[in-house]
Amino acid sequence: MNLKTKITLAFVTMLLLLLGVSAYTLYSLNRLDRTARNVLQDNLYSVELGQQMLRALDQVERQPLSDTTGMHQLNQAFVREAGNVTEPGEQAVVDQLQEQLARLQEYQGAWLHGTGGAPDVAPDLTRRIRQLTYRMIDLNTQALSRKNEAANRTATQQQRYVLALLTIALLTSLLFVLSVPEAAVGGLRQLTASIDHAANQDFTASIPIRGHDEFAAVGRSFNQMLVQLQTYRTSTLAELLAERNRVTSIVNHLDEGLLLIDQNRRIIVANPIAQSLLALPAAQLLGQPADAVAQGNDLLRTLLHHLDVPAARRQPEAPLLTIAQHGEEAYFRLSVNDVIFFNEALDKQEFVGWVLTLRNVSEFKKLDQAKSNFLATVSHELKTPLSSINFHLKLLENGRVGSLNAEQHDIVLTLKQENQRLLRLVSELIDVSRLESGNIQLNFQPSRVADIVQFAADTIQLQLRPKQLTLDLDVPATLPPVRADIEKTTWVLLNLLANAIRYSPEHEQIHIRAALTADGQQVRLSVQDHGPGIAPQYQEKIFQRFAQIPNQSGYAGGSGLGLSIAREFITSQGGQLGVSSELGTGSTFAFTLPVAPRAEA
Structure with a gap:
């Protein structure tokens, strides 16, 4: 039955x-x-x-x-x-x-x-x-x-x-209550026990077959599955071992330090280079809680600090770490990647850990340092003769050394514009070298956002006239003061306004808005234009040094350093600079500055 x-x-x-x-x-x-x-x-x-x-x-x-x-x-x-x-x-x-x-x-x-x-x-x-x-x-x-x-x-x-x-009815019901559920659950207990053994890689615990009911049919099918699993395990174990050894060999021979940490922050992979950088053997790393190991290891503690930053807030440029190696300073580029696994059983994505890689970029750092030194030297060497040329061109333009005819005046004006362009480029190169060397000085003080915006708006007025552009200011007077370097912040805002003027069509408006962020800890300033917009693939690239992107306005572009320097200025003040844009609808550049503490304000 x-x-x-x-x-x-x-x-x-x-x-x-x-x-x-x-x-x-x-x-x-x-x-x-x-x-x-x-x-x-x-x-x-x-x-x-x-x-x-x-x-x-x-x-x-x-x-x-x-x-x-x-x-x-x-x-x-x-x-x-x-x-x-x-x-x-x-x-x-x-x-x-x-x-x-x-x-x-x-x-x-x-x-x-x-x-x-x-x-x-x-x-x-x-x-x-x-x-x-x-x-x-x-x-x-x-x-x-x-x-x-x-x-x-x-x-x-x-x-x-x-x-x-x-x-009689109660006794009969009790008999059924005690016997029928047991008949229904007994087979499930046996099936559960066999499944537990199978989950622990024991495929020998088959289900005894009694009778011809549904559980007997399930038991026969399950026993057949156990036989097939045992056969599959035996046939694929050698392949799995070979594949694991191959992957282990690849990981161990990487020229980068590699750490694999699971979702429980336990170290499960550390290749020889990572062990050497951490100065810890594999026995003290593998299978150990990363936070416990980090208590006695400064480098690992630094690495774990980057795991606590959400993926959406991580800087696009990987951080650079300085690690003492063989008595010398070596530079390693840290890369942190979340490992996402698709669970087919649950039909959803699951987070399973992090992969941390440390790439030795010491040679690139030396080359970059040599480039920076060269740029700084050349910039300083060029600034003096260019300034002298600019002075003499002003003398010629004013006619103090003799009058110029119209053609000569046009030539002098062209030379002056090109010389001014070279001077701006040299100034930007000097700022870049200072940023790289860390010698740039910031003068933090409580500042009113309205004053910064008004100063920039007054300064840019002459550049608005050729295209007959207008400024639309929306800066509430109730905004709290920000902690900022007024000179550097004004330079950033002027740079953004100059870009907006450069790419805006005639007779348009440029909007400057300021507002408190949702958390009330920062003030957000934005500059919006109605230009051609920026394609998504270039929106992050424009903040890289010497980056040039194609545009339809006919403007040949500057040095490609302005936005890079602007981002450095804002980041060094504790804020962020970014852009949101769509082709054909204009662009909005925005940056944030922290609110000044009340004691300072």
Whole structure:
């Protein structure tokens, strides 16, 4: 018999028992109800009629025979009693009552018609009527007692029968409750135990097959699966070992330090270069909690600090770490990548850990340093002659050394513009060299955003006129002061405005807006233009040094250093500079500055 049939039979049996007990209980209740109704209809009704007869007889005894009201009530009660004779001996009493009542009516009739021979009262006659009435009441009272006792016996018997049926139903239900779930769960226990063994790589724990129910079919299928898994495991174990050894060999021979940390921040992979940089053997790294190891290792503590930064807030440029190696400073570029795994069983992406790589960029750093030194030297060497050239061009333009004709004046003007361009380029190169060397000085002080914006707006007015552009300022006066270097911040804002003017069509507006960020800790300034916009693939590239992107405005572009320097200035002040743009709708450059502490403000 299969499990479904067992469960169905159990429920059908319990349902039949419930219906049987309910039906017998209803039968017993109906039987007791009928008995009670018969008692009320027969005996109790006769007792009530007897009480009515006694009250009417009292009235007859108190009144003279000329008063017929009491006699009328007595006759009515008697007539009803004569029609409700139900007990043995009751009919004889009713007959005697009828005889006595007839005599009493004769006395009353003779007295009323004056025929004589009738006494004024008939105490002996009324006494006999009263005795007979009491006897009739006593007969029905005794019948009530007998029937009540019989009803009680019947109720007790029916109660015993109902209790017996309930006991049988309860025991049967308990039998099913204890046996049917066990039959349903027993197979599941065996299946669960076998699955646990299989999860622990033990494919020998098969399910014993008993009977032909559903669990037996599942057990046969599961045992076949175990055999196939064991076969698959045996056939693929060698391949897996070979693949693992291949991956291990690749990891160990990487020229970069590699750390793999799982979602529980436990180190599971550390190649030899990473072990050498951390100055710890594999035994002290693999399988150990990263935070516990980092308590005694400064480098690992620095690496773990980058794991706490959300992926969306990590800087696009990987951080550069300086690590002492063989008595010399070496430079390593840190890369942190989240490992996301698609769980097919749950049909969703799951985070499983981080991959940290340390790439040795010491040679690139040396080359970059040499480039920076060269740029700084060349910039300083060029600034003096260019300044001298600019001075002499001003002399020629003012005519102090002689007048110039129109053609000569145009040549001098062109030379002056090109010389100014070279001077700006040299100044930007000097700023870049200072930023790289860390020698740039910042003068932090509480500053009103409105003052910075107004100064930049006043300074840029002359550049707005050729294209007939206008500025739209939205800077609330209630903004709190910011902690910033006024000179550097103004330079950034002027650079953004110059770019907006350069790429804006004629007769357009440039919007400058300032507002407090949602957390209330920073103020956000934005410059919005209505130019051609920037394609998404170039929106981060424009902040790189010497970056040039194609545009449709015909502008050949500057040195490609302005936005790079602007980002460095803002970052060094604790803010961020970015852009949001779509082709054909313009661009919005925005940067943030921290709010000045109240003590400083």
